[in-house]
Amino acid sequence: MISDRLKKTILNVLKLDDYEIQSETRADEVPGWDSLNHINVILAVEKEYQVRFKNIEVLKLKNIGDLQKLVDSKAK
Amino acid sequence: MLHNIDLNKFLSLFNYIPDDPLLFSTAEFMFFFFGFLVFYTAFSKSRNFRVYLIIIFSLFFYYKAAGLYFLLLVFSSLVNFFAGKFIGTTEDSLRRKLLLISSIVVNIGVLFYFKYTNFFIDIINHFRSSAITPLDIFLPVGISFFTFKALSYVIDVYLEKLEPEKSFRDFLLYVSFFPNILAGPIDRATEFLPQVKSELKIPETYIGRGIFLIMAGLFKKAVIADYIGVNFVDRIFEMPTRYTGVENLLAVYGYALKVYCDFSGYSDIAIGIALLMGFKLMENFNSPYQASSVAEFWRRWHISLSSWLLDYLFRPLQMKFRNLRMLGNATALFITFLICGLWHGASYTFILWGAVHGLLMAIALFTKKPRQAVYEKLGISNSRLLHAFQVVITFHIIAVTWVLFGASSLSSAMDMFSQIFNYFKGGVFIQFVQAFPGVLGLIILGYILHFIPKSVEIKAAGLLTRTPLWGKALILAVMIWVVAQAKSADLQPFIYFKF
Structure with a gap:
């Protein structure tokens, strides 16, 4: 499950009103989330949760479910 | 007498001749590939046979292009196969990182030696007005392609996008696969290896x-x-x-x-x-x-x-x-x-x-x-x-x-x-x-x-x-x-x- 907080953060950066985000959704499926914008999404998530990801943690992510898990593990 | 000459000529087709690789657009390649396909389809039921046949043909194909340097393919496969294996079985993140770095150093080092040594000697000579003699280095064709191909596998294992391959034989096939060995595409193991494992199907x-x-x-x-x-x-x-x-x-x-x-x-x-x-x-x-x-x-x-x-x-x-x-x-x-x-x-x-x-x-x-x-x-x-x-x-x-x-x-x-x-x-x-x-x-x-x-x-x-x-x-x-x-x-x- 993707939390509303994470979803809102992502949609905000990408300037989307609404977009169905599932655990299996991949970044490149979401409109506007291209390789360049990726940096902005990650920075926004870090800011929202007041965390700092390791580079490798971000590179390992396969889908948004992984990002949720990473956020959960850090925010604890 | 005539018979002998023809046989020799035929056998010489199998020899390495510098600057005469098996180009896809030649009759020579068509001849070999047709022979290959006959065996390939005739024994298509046996996965073992099929895999070995492709490996042997691929190594031969690369031998025709680069002579004994075909051993480089085996070397690259060995290094990256074991790098992937060790990374996959190591839990400690620092050791995983060290393993990844060492394999990158070996891969890039080999590539660098063959491809860039003389360029850098040239640069050094230019800036220091020295006269280091360029080395006589043979450039194994396609080295940039298969090095990147093999590297993508190790990095994917490191990033946990892929389980380490268990069979060295199948991995050797991935690295040496003759259609893409000389000039790509630089295929990813994630897409390629499952095809080696699956049953042969050639749809219309x-x-x-x-x-x-x-x-x-x-x-x-x-x-x-x-x-x-x-x-x-x-x-x-x-x-x-x-x-x-x-x-x-x-x-x-x-x-x-x-x-x-x-x-x-x-x-x-x-x-x-x-x-x-x-x-x-x-x-x-x-x-x-x-x-x-x-x-x-x-x-x-x-x-x-x-x-x-x-x-x-x-x-x-x-x-x-x-x-x-x-x-x-x-x-x-x-x-x-x-x-x-x-x-x-x-x-x-x-x-x-x-x-x-x-x-x-x-x-x-x-x-x-x-x-x-x-x-x-x-x-x-x-x-x-x-x-x-x-x-x-x-x-x-x-x-x-x-x-x-x-x-x-x-x-x-x-x-x-x-x-x-x-x-x-x-x-x-x-x-x-x-x-x-x-x-x-x-x-x-x-x-x-x-x-x-x-x-x-x-x-x-x-x-x-x-x-x-x-x-x-x-x-x-x-x-x-x-x-x-x-x-x-x-x-x-x-x-x-x-x-």
């Missing part, structure tokens, strides 16, 4: 599309690229100052087409041959000159390399520089393209070519918003006219950068531009048309074919799929005949073999 669509791609590739390479290259483009690139500006300009257009037809033609044949064996390789070109920006060009040109650079170079760099935001993106882009240039060859022209592409993309990044604002103010932001304009501009930018790519030296590239701007002599165009109607015709035909919509291509491949076998054989025979007619006396090596 594979055969239809495979034959279509082989024909398209032969036509692009042996008819368009070689003909316009030998008869016109290469001559101008060799001595630009001997020709007028208008000829130089035509050579720029010709080279853009030639480099595309040469390289994508090879990829088409490679993908087609793999399809006939039941393997699906990754797409490598998607009508790159239809791109409406340099960034889009790179999503359509040499896709297997650009996606490799994106995943394994740009993304890590981007994350490293992420606090710099846009500037971080731009820096990552620039470094990525600088290395992309160097990957293509050990020379200043390639590095400059990469730097120009990196710079162009960085500039595009910073000017995106203002450009968009202007388009919206003019009310043309989604218009077809703007799109067409962008395609034309993008094509010309790319064509200009190709001059750096194709020129023998920086000064030669500058000569071409200087001829175009200072010694144009437009009237010579009429003489050119009279002297080289074939060249002009093929350049025009090549570009028309390039801008045909993808749906037409899919329809043509579909039509070929539905054609009965004898029809397919006939069409292929006609194409081989056409190729033979157009073939110049000397076989032209594929441009991308140098890399």
Whole structure:
């Protein structure tokens, strides 16, 4: 499950009103989330949760479910 | 007596002869490949037999291109197989990292030694006015391609995108697979290895599309690229100052087409041959000159390399520089393209070519918003006219950068531009048309074919799929005949073999 907080953060950066985000959704499926914008999404998530990801943690992510898990593990 | 000579001649076909690889477009390759396919399909039920057959044929194929250096393939496979295995079984993150770094050092070290040693000796000599003698180093063909292929596997295992491969044999097949060993596509293990494991299936669509791609590739390479290259483009690139500006300009257009037809033609044949064996390789070109920006060009040109650079170079760099935001993106882009240039060859022209592409993309990044604002103010932001304009501009930018790519030296590239701007002599165009109607015709035909919509291509491949076998054989025979007619006396090596 993707939390509303994470979803809102992502949609905000990408300037989307609404977009169905599932655990299996991949970044490149979401409109506007291209390789360049990726940096902005990650920075926004870090800011929202007041965390700092390791580079490798971000590179390992396969889908948004992984990002949720990473956020959960850090925010604890 | 006569019998003996023939047998010797036949046996010599199996020997390594320097500078005489088994080019896909030769009768020699067709002969071997046909023999291979007969065995391959006859024993298709046994996966073991099939895998060993491909490995033996692949090593032989590489032996024909690089002699004993085929052992390099075995070495690369061993190093990366065990690197993947150890990374996969190590829990400790520091040790995993060390393993990854060591395997990158070995891979890049080998690549560096063979490809860049003399270039750097040259640079040292230049700056220190020393006279270190260049080393006599043989460049194993395709080394940049299989090194990157094997590296992608290790990095994917490290990033947990892939389980380490258990069978060394299957991994050796991945690294040495002959259709893509010399010039790509740089296939990923994630897509390729499962195909080695699965039961052999060669659906009709594979055969239809495979034959279509082989024909398209032969036509692009042996008819368009070689003909316009030998008869016109290469001559101008060799001595630009001997020709007028208008000829130089035509050579720029010709080279853009030639480099595309040469390289994508090879990829088409490679993908087609793999399809006939039941393997699906990754797409490598998607009508790159239809791109409406340099960034889009790179999503359509040499896709297997650009996606490799994106995943394994740009993304890590981007994350490293992420606090710099846009500037971080731009820096990552620039470094990525600088290395992309160097990957293509050990020379200043390639590095400059990469730097120009990196710079162009960085500039595009910073000017995106203002450009968009202007388009919206003019009310043309989604218009077809703007799109067409962008395609034309993008094509010309790319064509200009190709001059750096194709020129023998920086000064030669500058000569071409200087001829175009200072010694144009437009009237010579009429003489050119009279002297080289074939060249002009093929350049025009090549570009028309390039801008045909993808749906037409899919329809043509579909039509070929539905054609009965004898029809397919006939069409292929006609194409081989056409190729033979157009073939110049000397076989032209594929441009991308140098890399």
